[in-house]
Amino acid sequence: xxxxxxxxxxxxxxxxxxxxxxxxxxxxxxxxxxxxxxxxxxxxxxxxxxxxxxxxxxxxxxxxxxxxxxxxxxxxxxxxxxxxxxxxxxxxxxxxxxxxxxxxxxxxxxxxxxxxxxxxxxxxxxxxxxxxxxxxxxxxxxxxxxxxxxxxxxxxxxxxxxxxxxxxxxxxxxxxxxxxxxxxxxxxxxxxxxxxxxxxxxxxxxxxxxxxxxxxxxxxxxxxxxxxxxxxxxxxxxxxxxxxxxxxxxxxxxxxxxxxxxxxxxxxxxxxxxxxxxxxxxxxxxxxxxxxxxxxxxxxxxxxxxxxxxxxxxxxxxxxxxxxxxxxxxxxxxxxxxxxxxxxxxxxx
Amino acid sequence: xxxxxxxxxxxxxxxxxxxxxxxxxxxxxxxxxxxxxxxxxxxxxxxxxxxxxxxxxxxxxxxxxxxxxxxxxxxxxxxxxxxxxxxxxxxxxxxxxxxxxxxxxxxxxxxxxxxxxxxxxxxxxxxxxxxxxxxxxxxxxxxxxxxxxxxxxxxxxxxxxxxxxxxxxxxxxxxxxxxxxxxxxxxxxxxxxxxxxxxxxxxxxxxxxxxxxxxxxxxxxxxxxxxxxxxxxxxxxxxxxxxxxxxxxxxxxxxxxxxxxxxxxxxxxxxxxxxxxxxxxxxxxxxxxxxx
Numbered sequence: 072x073x074x075x076x077x078x079x080x081x082x083x084x085x086x087x088x089x090x091x092x093x094x095x096x097x098x099x100x101x102x103x104x105x106x107x108x109x110x111x112x113x114x115x116x117x118x119x120x121x122x123x124x125x126x127x128x129x130x131x132x133x134x135x136x137x138x139x140x141x142x143x144x145x146x147x148x149x150x151x152x153x154x155x156x157x158x159x160x161x162x163x164x165x166x167x168x169x170x171x172x173x174x175x176x177x178x179x180x181x182x183x184x185x186x187x188x189x190x191x192x193x194x195x196x197x198x199x200x201x202x203x204x205x206x207x208x209x210x211x212x213x214x215x216x217x218x219x220x221x222x223x224x225x226x227x228x229x230x231x232x233x234x235x236x237x238x239x240x241x242x243x244x245x246x247x248x249x250x251x252x253x254x255x256x257x258x259x260x261x262x263x264x265x266x267x268x269x270x271x272x273x274x275x276x277x278x279x280x281x282x283x284x285x286x287x288x289x290x291x292x293x294x295x296x297x298x299x300x301x302x303x304x305x306x307x308x309x310x311x312x313x314x315x316x317x318x319x320x321x322x323x324x325x326x327x328x329x330x331x332x333x334x335x336x337x338x339x340x341x342x343x344x345x346x347x348x349x350x351x352x353x354x355x356x357x358x359x360x361x362x363x364x365x366x367x368x369x370x371x372x373x374x375x376x377x378x379x380x381x382x383x384x385x386x387x388x389x390x391x392x393x394x395x396x397x398x399x400x401x402x403x404x405x406x407x408x409x410x411x412x413x414x415x416x417x418x419x420x
Numbered sequence: 421x422x423x424x425x426x427x428x429x430x431x432x433x434x435x436x437x438x439x440x441x442x443x444x445x446x447x448x449x450x451x452x453x454x455x456x457x458x459x460x461x462x463x464x465x466x467x468x469x470x471x472x473x474x475x476x477x478x479x480x481x482x483x484x485x486x487x488x489x490x491x492x493x494x495x496x497x498x499x500x501x502x503x504x505x506x507x508x509x510x511x512x513x514x515x516x517x518x519x520x521x522x523x524x525x526x527x528x529x530x531x532x533x534x535x536x537x538x539x540x541x542x543x544x545x546x547x548x549x550x551x552x553x554x555x556x557x558x559x560x561x562x563x564x565x566x567x568x569x570x571x572x573x574x575x576x577x578x579x580x581x582x583x584x585x586x587x588x589x590x591x592x593x594x595x596x597x598x599x600x601x602x603x604x605x606x607x608x609x610x611x612x613x614x615x616x617x618x619x620x621x622x623x624x625x626x627x628x629x630x631x632x633x634x635x636x637x638x639x640x641x642x643x644x645x646x647x648x649x650x651x652x653x654x655x656x657x658x659x660x661x662x663x664x665x666x667x668x669x670x671x672x673x674x675x676x677x678x679x680x681x682x683x684x685x686x687x688x689x690x691x692x693x694x695x696x697x698x699x700x701x702x703x704x705x706x707x708x709x710x711x712x
Binding site for chain 1: 472476477560581663675677
């Protein structure tokens with residue numbers, strides 16, 4: 072190759088590189104870190120980026136929905152985040168404060184396939200994943216898999232029970248489940264029966280504030296039994312080589328939803344809407360359920376998920392699920408928290 | 421000699437009257453205004469905002485956070501518990517740190533350096549790691565209970581997930597601060613005073629009570645102030661070792677801000693904790709003046 076041709080071809084290559092369309096837009100997604108981030112990136116973000124080479128999704132992980140809301144509040148004047156996946160109740164606060172933009176079915180066609188529970192008129196966003204409360208056990212310490220929430224008060228596990236107390240929503244969910252099991256009629260009116268049942272569990276509780284999450288102390292055997300969320304329990308089951316088991320007890324459980332939201336005045340709204348539409352598609356939801364065992368919010372995805380994955384989500388036991396309106400329940404939260412502090416936690420000292 | 425040095429020679433200009441004086445001061449004033457005064461004022465403003473049950477923040481004036489703190493017995497109890505627990509931690513830290521500080525003060529050369537390094541080394545590790553270290557030692561199957569059970573105890577002692585665990589963890593974590601403060605305040609402790617007392621026939625306990633202790637009071641006051649303030653504001657250790665049973669101001673602020681989303685209440689509690697710090701500083705100032 073002569074030097075002239077070499078220089079010309081070099082210049083052509085350089086021009087070609089410069090002329091190549093750069094990643095035109097970046098969608099900044101804020102959601103939960105570590106496991107959720109890893110699995111969501113694999114199941115949803117990577118296929119989306121492959122199908123849309125002009126759009127890059129940048130993931131920003133924060134440990135709690137409250138911290139995400141704090142970030143949105145701080146950036147209200149100049150949002151840096153385009154899409155946020157957060158707890159449903161927190162997204163209600165974000166909607167009310169005008170931090171989130173209402174999603175429109177005309178722009179996000181996959182919304183039409185969502186189950187009705189995923190679409191609440193009072194929310195700007197829509198449900199993207201459903202999780203449910205499960206009974207957690209350490210398989211070495213609890214040989215026979217229990218089928219009831221009342222295993223939490225079994226004398227055999229006294230001093231080795233881990234339950235994230237209220238204000239954590241695990242505590243609130245458990246109150247509602249036990250209230251129903253004890254014959255309570257409407258948790259929005261009172262949960263006295265649930266609080267009384269928690270009082271019988273309290274003396275055996277080791278910690279009301281398991282750290283870093285409830286799963287680690289149970290996997291390590293520091294605690295034997297507890298309550299937590301299904302998706303993370305299923306993952307921890309796999310990661311720990313089966314040390315952690317998750318059971319959906321016969322008394323039932325409650326759903327908890329995460330919503331996907333577009334931030335108000337998102338700087339990359341067009342690409343963000345495209346991403347939200349993909350995240351709600353049957354394809355993405357099926358992939359994420361099979362990856363992390365959250366129940367999908369897309370009805371078509373529910374039909375398409377593999378039976379093995381279905382068995383590890385609450386979809387197998389929809390008849391056991393207790394309906395709970397988290398938005399209405401938020402109004403009762405302070406009163407129930409007070410009962411926890413007066414009538415439950417003191418019994419465990 | 422030192423007094424002579426403290427008076428500037430007549431031809432040296434007063435630094436406060438230098439043209440650059442206010443400019444030099446402006447930097448620290450600006451840092452303080454931006455980094456401390458403005459955020460505190462913002463917290464104060466936040467504490468008077470309205471919050472709805474679900475956590476929605478409204479930009480309207482509302483007194484309910486302050487009303488809750490002043491009328492709800494839970495918060496009075498929280499304040500009393502926090503002060504009591506932190507006073508206990510401060511007392512224990514002082515009792516455990518004082519002999520160490522005295523020993524270091526009396527050592528010279530390599531031994532002194534070695535001891536000082538041993539005191540400072542834990543500060544190079546984060547409080548989170550040290551707290552997890554305590555979890556490994558204190559839990560039911562941990563080292564301490566393992567030894568006790570081997571010695572014939574029938575059931576493990578509850579050493580964590582309660583106030584005991586928080587007190588043990590914080591006492592150890594705050595000891596380096598106490599030791600360093602004590603050492604800084606031991607300047608007046610002259611061995612010749614002790615020798616004088618000894619030659620006059622005072623027994624060791626009297627020398628300690630009448631000579632050593634009064635001379636080291638400035639160090640004790642400084643160490644106690646610092647430890648109390650750090651204990652009251654510490655959050656990680658009570659969170660990890662308290663097991664959700666120990667309610668302290670700092671952990672409650674976290675719960676209100678990060679879980680319940682009640683930012684106004686969290687802000688109001690932060691102002692309360694700041695007022696406690698102010699009170700501790702005033703007490704310290706008075707004590708130091710009295711000692712002086």
